[in-house]
Amino acid sequence: DVKVTQSSRYLVKRTGEKVFLECVQDMDHENMFWYRQDPGLGLRLIYFSYDVKMKEKGDIPEGYSVSREKKERFSLILESASTNQTSMYLCASSSTSGRYMGTEAFFGQGTRLTVV
Amino acid sequence: DQQVKQNSPSLSVQEGRISILNCDYTNSMFDYFLWYKKYPAEGPTFLISISSIKDKNEDGRFTVFLNKSAKHLSLHIVPSQPGDSAVYFCAASARVNTGNQFYFGTGTSLTVIP
Numbered sequence: 001d002v003k004v005t006q007s008s009r010y011l012v013k014r015t016g017e018k019v020f021l022e023c024v025q026d027m028d029h030e031n032m033f034w035y036r037q038d039p040g041l042g043l044r045l046i047y048f049s050y051d052v053k054m055k056e057k058g059d060i061p062e063g064y065s066v067s068r069e070k071k072e073r074f075s076l077i078l079e080s081a082s083t084n085q086t087s088m089y090l091c092a093s094s095s096t097s098g099r100y101m102g103t104e105a106f107f108g109q110g111t112r113l114t115v116v
Numbered sequence: 117d118q119q120v121k122q123n124s125p126s127l128s129v130q131e132g133r134i135s136i137l138n139c140d141y142t143n144s145m146f147d148y149f150l151w152y153k154k155y156p157a158e159g160p161t162f163l164i165s166i167s168s169i170k171d172k173n174e175d176g177r178f179t180v181f182l183n184k185s186a187k188h189l190s191l192h193i194v195p196s197q198p199g200d201s202a203v204y205f206c207a208a209s210a211r212v213n214t215g216n217q218f219y220f221g222t223g224t225s226l227t228v229i230p
Contacts, residue, residue, distance in 0.1 A: 004159075031215045040125065042222035043160075043205060050215035090159055094216060104150065105207075105218045107159035 003027075006091050006108035013115050019078040021111055023091030031094040032074035033105065034058075034066065036087040043090065049074055081115045088112050119143050120208050122221035130229050135193040137224050139206030142187065146208040147216070149182060151191045154203045154223070163204075164191070196228045 007022035025032065031050055035043040035058075045058030047066040055066050063085060067075045074093075078085055089112075092105040121140045129135045141149075147168055152160035166173040166180045166189070173180050179192045193200055206221040 006159075009157075033218070035220070040222060042122075043220040045217070045219075048215075048217065050213060056213075088157075092159075092218070094218070104162050104165060105209075107152075107161070110157065110159045112157065 004108040021076040025093040029093035033092040120221040126225045137191040148209040150207040152205040
């Protein structure tokens with residue numbers, strides 16, 4: 001079974017703090033993604049990565065950065081947390097090769113981040 | 117601009133009846149279309165997908181229909197069960213550079229009434 005694990009289920013941080021959200025997948029997937037989910041807005045892509053040390057901006061990258069030093073790990077960084085970054089954060093991975101390419105993204109359990 | 121749209125934020129259905137969730141898209145280059153189910157405080161789980169070269173895919177109680185000319189897909193759940201109550205996201209996949217990217221709709225909250 002594919003497993004995508006996010007380091008925390010719930011997190012409460014203060015405004016201005018630097019926040020790290022970690023994601024690890026065990027399927028040797030090339031693609032990894034960070035989304036945030038907000039009511040009425042669906043899943044919005046923050047950043048994605050096709051390979052180690054490679055990153056691309058998604059639709060809403062402002063206020064975020066990412067790091068992918070190893071293939072299995074993709075970290076999302078909130079440089080200076082703000083209250084409008086209170087959200088559910090979802091990490092996902094997918095294969096970029098073979099018969100399953102593009103057919104499914106596997107999600108972690110999500111991190112509910114509250115910034116106070 | 118939203119490339120995948122779900123225009124119905126919510127849907128209520130009686131247990132045992134059919135649930136039909138709809139989705140529209142704008143990009144004719146999408147390779148696959150997927151449906152995900154999401155419970156509160158959990159990550160989305162994959163439900164069913166369909167290749168852009170097909171018009172129907174069935175898996176148990178779930179069937180996805182694709183109408184490429186209308187750029188429309190739908191998910192049918194028959195019969196609906198209370199455990200199906202969740203938010204359903206439509207998604208589409210496209211090749212981007214050397215990988216693939218997934219575009220999601222805004223979700224439809226399905227309530228199945230016992």
